[in-house]
Amino acid sequence: MTGDIEVVRHPRARRAKLSVDPTSGAIRLTLPPRASERRALEWAKSQRDWIARQRATLPTARPFVPGASIPFGDAVLTLEWMASAPRAGRIANETLIFGGPRDGFERRVERWLRAQAFSVLTGETTRIAERAGVSVARVSIGDPHGRWGSCSSSGTIRYSWRLILAPHSVLQATVAHEVAHRVHMHHGPDFHALVGQISDSDPKIARAWLRRNGAALHWFGRSN
Structure with a gap:
C-alpha cells in the first residue's frame, strides 16, 4: 500500500491498470511484474478526477443505526x-x-x-x-x-x-x-x-x- 493506493503486481498483467473496488472503495493499481512502481504511481496520482468520478458511483454507506x-x-x-x-x-x-x-x-x-x-x-x-x-x-x-x-x-x-x-x-x-x-x-x-x-x-x-x-x-x- 502506497498512500491510499494499493499496488498489486500480477504475473499476467500487460500494462498498468487503475481500478476502484466497488465493495470497499479501495483504489488498486495493478502492475506487470517488472513495471516501474514509481512511474506508475505518478500516473495513478494524475488520475484524481477519474478516481473521484468512480468513487461518486459507489453505493451509499448504510450504518446500522436506529431508524435505518x-x-x-x-x-x-x-x-x-x-x-x-x-x-x-x-x-x-x-x-x-x-x-x-x-x-x-x-x-x-x-x-x-x-x-x-x-x-x-x-x-x-x-x-x-x-x-x-x-x-x-x-x-x-x-x-x-x-x-x-x-x-x-x-x-x-x-x-x-x-x-x-x-x-x-x-x-x-x-x-x-x-x-x-x-x-x-x-x-x-x-x-x-x-x-x-x-x-x-x-x-x-x-x-x-x-x-x-x-x-x-x-x-x-x-x-x-
Missing part, C-alpha cells in the same frame, strides 16, 4: 433501539429491536445478523448436501470482499455472512453452487448441470442479482 432499514432475506427490517428491551435482538412487526446501552448498538446488530446467517446457511447447506448425496465437513462464515462462498477439497464451505441480506433465493442458489463443488471442483458443464438440479431457484437469476446488487451489500454496517 436493512434487507433481511425477503423482508425489510427497521432497526430500533429501546433501552428497556433485552440486549439480544428480536423481530416484531418488521422491526428489529435491540436493548441495552446505545453504545455498541451497531456491533450488536452485526453480531445478530452474523448469527442468523450462520444458522440459515448451515441449515440450507445440510438440506442441499443431502439432496446432492454428499457430505460437508464444516460450515463457517466470514466477510470476504471477493467471493460469496468457497468450498475446500477437505469439505469445508465458507460463506459471506452478508448473504443473509440477499433474497432467500439468492442465498439458496449460492449454497447449491458451493455444495456442487463437493462433486465437481471446477466450473464446467457437469458442475453447472448439478447446480441446476439441486437448487430450488434459477442459479442464473441469482448470479445476475449478485452482479447487480452484491456490491451494495458490503456497504451495510459501514459509516463511510
Whole structure:
C-alpha cells in the first residue's frame, strides 16, 4: 500500500491498470511484474478526477443505526433501539429491536445478523448436501470482499455472512453452487448441470442479482 493506493503486481498483467473496488472503495493499481512502481504511481496520482468520478458511483454507506432499514432475506427490517428491551435482538412487526446501552448498538446488530446467517446457511447447506448425496465437513462464515462462498477439497464451505441480506433465493442458489463443488471442483458443464438440479431457484437469476446488487451489500454496517 502506497498512500491510499494499493499496488498489486500480477504475473499476467500487460500494462498498468487503475481500478476502484466497488465493495470497499479501495483504489488498486495493478502492475506487470517488472513495471516501474514509481512511474506508475505518478500516473495513478494524475488520475484524481477519474478516481473521484468512480468513487461518486459507489453505493451509499448504510450504518446500522436506529431508524435505518436493512434487507433481511425477503423482508425489510427497521432497526430500533429501546433501552428497556433485552440486549439480544428480536423481530416484531418488521422491526428489529435491540436493548441495552446505545453504545455498541451497531456491533450488536452485526453480531445478530452474523448469527442468523450462520444458522440459515448451515441449515440450507445440510438440506442441499443431502439432496446432492454428499457430505460437508464444516460450515463457517466470514466477510470476504471477493467471493460469496468457497468450498475446500477437505469439505469445508465458507460463506459471506452478508448473504443473509440477499433474497432467500439468492442465498439458496449460492449454497447449491458451493455444495456442487463437493462433486465437481471446477466450473464446467457437469458442475453447472448439478447446480441446476439441486437448487430450488434459477442459479442464473441469482448470479445476475449478485452482479447487480452484491456490491451494495458490503456497504451495510459501514459509516463511510
